[in-house]
Amino acid sequence: MKKFVISAALALGSLASALPAFAADLTFWTWRQEDKAQYEKFFKEFNKDNPDITVKFEAFEATSYNTILSTALAGGTGPDLMMTRTYGGIESLAGAGYLMPLDKTKIPALEGFSEPALASETMRSNKTLYAVPAASQTMLVIYNKEIFEKNGISEPASWDEFLKSCEKLKAAGVMPFANGTATGWQNETIVSALTSSIMGKAFYEDLMAGKTTFNDPRYVAAIGKLKEISAYFPDGFIGLDYASAQQLFTSGMAAMFAGGSFELASFAKQNPSLKMGVFAAPSLKKEDPKLVGLFFDSGFAANAKTKSPDAALKFLNYVANKKFAQAFANDLSNVSAVPGVTFDSPLLARVAELNKQSIPYMTLVNFRYGEPTGSNLIQAGVQKLLNGQATPEQVGKSMTDGLSAWYAPFKK
Numbered sequence: 001m002k003k004f005v006i007s008a009a010l011a012l013g014s015l016a017s018a019l020p021a022f023a024a025d026l027t028f029w030t031w032r033q034e035d036k037a038q039y040e041k042f043f044k045e046f047n048k049d050n051p052d053i054t055v056k057f058e059a060f061e062a063t064s065y066n067t068i069l070s071t072a073l074a075g076g077t078g079p080d081l082m083m084t085r086t087y088g089g090i091e092s093l094a095g096a097g098y099l100m101p102l103d104k105t106k107i108p109a110l111e112g113f114s115e116p117a118l119a120s121e122t123m124r125s126n127k128t129l130y131a132v133p134a135a136s137q138t139m140l141v142i143y144n145k146e147i148f149e150k151n152g153i154s155e156p157a158s159w160d161e162f163l164k165s166c167e168k169l170k171a172a173g174v175m176p177f178a179n180g181t182a183t184g185w186q187n188e189t190i191v192s193a194l195t196s197s198i199m200g201k202a203f204y205e206d207l208m209a210g211k212t213t214f215n216d217p218r219y220v221a222a223i224g225k226l227k228e229i230s231a232y233f234p235d236g237f238i239g240l241d242y243a244s245a246q247q248l249f250t251s252g253m254a255a256m257f258a259g260g261s262f263e264l265a266s267f268a269k270q271n272p273s274l275k276m277g278v279f280a281a282p283s284l285k286k287e288d289p290k291l292v293g294l295f296f297d298s299g300f301a302a303n304a305k306t307k308s309p310d311a312a313l314k315f316l317n318y319v320a321n322k323k324f325a326q327a328f329a330n331d332l333s334n335v336s337a338v339p340g341v342t343f344d345s346p347l348l349a350r351v352a353e354l355n356k357q358s359i360p361y362m363t364l365v366n367f368r369y370g371e372p373t374g375s376n377l378i379q380a381g382v383q384k385l386l387n388g389q390a391t392p393e394q395v396g397k398s399m400t401d402g403l404s405a406w407y408a409p410f411k412k
Contacts, residue, residue, distance in 0.1 A: 023052040024311035030057070030083040031065035034266075038331045045327070046318050053311045055081065073098040073303065080306040081315055084131045084299045086120040088368030093301075094123045099130040100302040106313055107132065109320040109338070116360075117337040120296035124369070131299030132320045133337035135328070138261040138351050139192035139293030139361055145275040147174060147255040155279040157286045159198070159225065166232040169255050176232035178254035180240020186259070187382035188375050192293030192361045193258040194229060195222035197283035201291065204359045208366065210409035214399035223385065223392035230386050238387055250274060261351045262297070265333035276347060280354055292354045295361040296337060370406030377402040 030039070036057055043055040058079070060068050066085065070093060072078040078098070084090045093099050104110045110118065113133060121131035148154065151172055156162040166176040181187050203218040234240055234248060249257040250270040257263065258281070267274060280290035300319045302312035318324055325338030333345060335352050343349040360366065367374025377399050384390035390398070404410035 024054075024080075024308035026053060026055045026081055026306075026308060026311055026315065027079040028055050028057055028081040028083075029065075029069060029079040030059050031062040032083065033059040033061070035059075035332060041331070042324065042327065045324075046315060049318075050311075050314055053308075053314060055315065069093070070096075070098070076305065078303050078305075080303050080308060080312050082301055082303070083134070084121065084301045086133075086296050086299060087365055088370075088373070090121055090130060090299070090301075091123060091369065094128070094130040095125070098304055100304045100306070100309065100312065102129045102132070102301075102316065107317050107320050109317065109322075112339045113337060114339070116294075117296055120365075121299040121301075131301035132316050133296050134298040134300055134319070135296065135332075135334040135336055136355065137295055137297045137361075138335070138355055138358070139189060139196065139259070139295075140261065140278050140351070140354060141193060141281050142249070142257045142259065142263060142267070143277050143279065144249070144252060144255050145277045147252070148277070151255075153255075155277070156282050158282050159284045162282055163229065163232075166229065170232060175234050175248060175254035176256060177229075177234070178245045178248035178257045179233050179259070180237045180242070180245045181233075181383055181386055182239050183242035183245075184379045184383070185375070186242050186245070187379040187386075188363055189260060190258045191223070191226060191363070191378055191382060193260070194281045195226050196291040196293045196359050197281055197288065198222040198225055199291075199359065200283070201289070201359055204362060207362070210412075213410055214396040214403075215393075216396070220392045220396045223381075223395050226382070227385055227392065238383075246270065261335065261348075264347060264351075268333070278347065278350055278354065280357070289357050292358045293361040294355055294358040295365050367403060367407065370403075372402045372405065374399065374403060 036059060039057050043057065047054060066089070069078065069082060073093065084093065110132070117133040117136070118129060121133050122129045151168060151174065153165045153168060156165055169176045179186065179190055199218055199222045203212070203216060206212045234254070245257070246266070248254045250267050264276065267276065280292045282290050300316055302309070302316060306312050320338065322338055322340055325336040325341045328334060329336045329341050329348065330344045333348055335348060335355065343352060363374035363378050381390060381395035381398050385392065385395050400410055
């Protein structure tokens, strides 16, 4: 009997050592409903190397995602894994203790990430990282190559050339731009997409150093140029919403769309035959640098209270590696935050090249940490500016005055 007990114990011990160290069913939440098929493909690849771990995809409406996620995490029913916003968007979750703290010991691949990428998912107060940066986005001008070629137009080298190209298109019966301003967040994107070169790096650096405010003549001049080029937006653009503006561009009725690189995949789905190019809106002079607006828009995080922390960390290590990032870039047409990724798409490769000359998409990157946010202020200011209810100087003043409620450098 004694021999039997010992033999049984040894057999069970051998069986235990043959089993996986752990098994887990993880839930993954995101706002990217349209990416379900691609993410399920990514999860299958992850499962090949981690057969004991499965990941279930669940997506929510983008505009309500933050509220749904924070409510679930507060109630202890949130996901194991999640996509997070960046900058001010992650601080409320991290500050409440909902997210697993990360570092290069837990995820060695983070060693190669750029400092701006890591900063986008780092809590400022404790300098702790809470998500693996996923992708960067670029604010620029997207254009219809066939319309440009048909009208003998090339990418403009100066602001005057830009305006002349718009005038030529208008004279030919083509809408130069598809953009409208009825959807609030679009008012913010056109500032970065169309005026980053005019603002310039020196203005941004002075702003961040506390040496100037949005009353600065460089900023006011840039906002004035936005007003100038809005003459080439569609008739009635004040009432034109985002979806309608997209359709004007993808249908070939408009030659350009001022927005983000995140539009490229969507535009290609809407019209697979559309031939697109991208450029940085120019500055006033040919010799001045042409700048795009740059930001990181998402990351991958784990629930601090997940019941499967080891499995969650395995997944975060997976999304931080180059193999995943390469598939992420190619399948979702995104510039991955993971270093060393190349691009099958020449268009995406061009975006990555433009990123080498950039300033941050500042109202999002630097001014979403208090109320009122820089985003809320500029969205309202642009609407008034383009509706003839405010001057560029008044827009700059409203930005400075509004942010002074919480932004220390403006309280002087």
